Amino acid sequence: MAEVVIVESADAAGELAAAAIERLVRTKPDAVLGLATGSTPLTTWRALAARGLDLSRVRGFALDEYVGLPPGHPESYRAVIAREVVEPLGLTPSLVRVPGDEGPLKLAGESYERAILEAGGIDLQVLGIGRTGHIGFNEPGSSLASLTRVKTLAEQTRVDNARFFPSIDDVPMHCITQGLGTILRARHLVLLAFGKAKAGPIAAALEGPVSASTPGSVVQLHPRVTVIVDESAAARLAHADYYRHAWDNRLDWER
Ligand code: PGA
Numbered sequence: 001m002a003e004v005v006i007v008e009s010a011d012a013a014g015e016l017a018a019a020a021i022e023r024l025v026r027t028k029p030d031a032v033l034g035l036a037t038g039s040t041p042l043t044t045w046r047a048l049a050a051r052g053l054d055l056s057r058v059r060g061f062a063l064d065e066y067v068g069l070p071p072g073h074p075e076s077y078r079a080v081i082a083r084e085v086v087e088p089l090g091l092t093p094s095l096v097r098v099p100g101d102e103g104p105l106k107l108a109g110e111s112y113e114r115a116i117l118e119a120g121g122i123d124l125q126v127l128g129i130g131r132t133g134h135i136g137f138n139e140p141g142s143s144l145a146s147l148t149r150v151k152t153l154a155e156q157t158r159v160d161n162a163r164f165f166p167s168i169d170d171v172p173m174h175c176i177t178q179g180l181g182t183i184l185r186a187r188h189l190v191l192l193a194f195g196k197a198k199a200g201p202i203a204a205a206l207e208g209p210v211s212a213s214t215p216g217s218v219v220q221l222h223p224r225v226t227v228i229v230d231e232s233a234a235a236r237l238a239h240a241d242y243y244r245h246a247w248d249n250r251l252d253w254e255r
Contacts, residue, residue: 002191002206002225004243006234010194013228014043017126017190020226021048024124024188030057032116034125034178035096037062037080040192041126049088059119060085060096061112063127064137064177067100067150075164099148100176108176109148116182125186129193129216132156133201137177138215146179180218189225191216193233202229203236 007013021044024031035041048055065077073079078098086093097115100108116122127135132154138146139154153161153175162168183189193202205216206227219225234240 002219002222002227003246004206004227004229004234004237004239005247006229006231006237006240006244009230010040010043011047013192013194013230014045014047016228017041017044017192017226018047018051020188020190021124022051022053025053025055025058028123029054030059031123032059032061032119032121034122034127034183034186035060035062035081035085036126036128037064037077037084038128040128040194042084044126044190044192045085045088049090055089056092058089058091058095060091061116061119061122061178062096062098063125063135063183064175065098065100066172067105067174067176068172099178105150105176109150112148112176112178113182116185122186124188124190125183127183127189127191127219129191129198129201129205130157131160131197131201133204133214133216135180135183135191135205135216135218137175138180138183140213140215142180142212142215144184144210144212144218144221145181147181148176148178150174150176180215184218184222187224189219189222191219191225191227192229193227194230196232196235198229198233199235202227202233203238207238 062081069076099112158171162171165171204214210217210220
């Protein structure tokens, strides 16, 4: 079962996620992080930056990227990761990969998977969840065993992400994303969600049936998942009282 932590605010969640990353990096300075974009992980990156750790040896693999934006576009995830993660955290740019950043697109999924394996696998993968229930850009219908590949974005996702573009017509139609199988291979998943729009997707992912129709539900198959949600995103969790009870009574070695 996942560890589900219900906190007061996105800032508090960011502190917990940053603490998990700090624990990892203190024991493994060249740890491999799976990097998510979007609004959700911003408090984590901020809290981590404030810790002042030396992260120059950390290696990073972005979860996903748009397909079809011109190189250097400010909303490409390559650019977003550079601006919001690499620079503030002091990561080394050459140690951070984004899917599709090398070679022909057709082969990019395979080469990304190979690069992750060659790095020794992802130690800790930060995840958000979309309103469609996607993790990464794995929209409903994604195989639970899928690896990095090109996908078509759901219209809902394009609508949600239009806030970063002049208009919805500028939001790409396609993306390249780590698959659900890729995500399952990471050693520790940290799934974050805030706000009432995420209450349905989080309840479905954690407490509904495991199904390709609910891509986030794949986390139920993973042995080590930490879910950190605020009260609004936790609103539809049937077992919220138990999660609070388990967290309040966690053992010393879990702290
Ligand atoms: P958000 O996106 O963090 O901007 O809400 C999450 C997602 O789409 O995975």
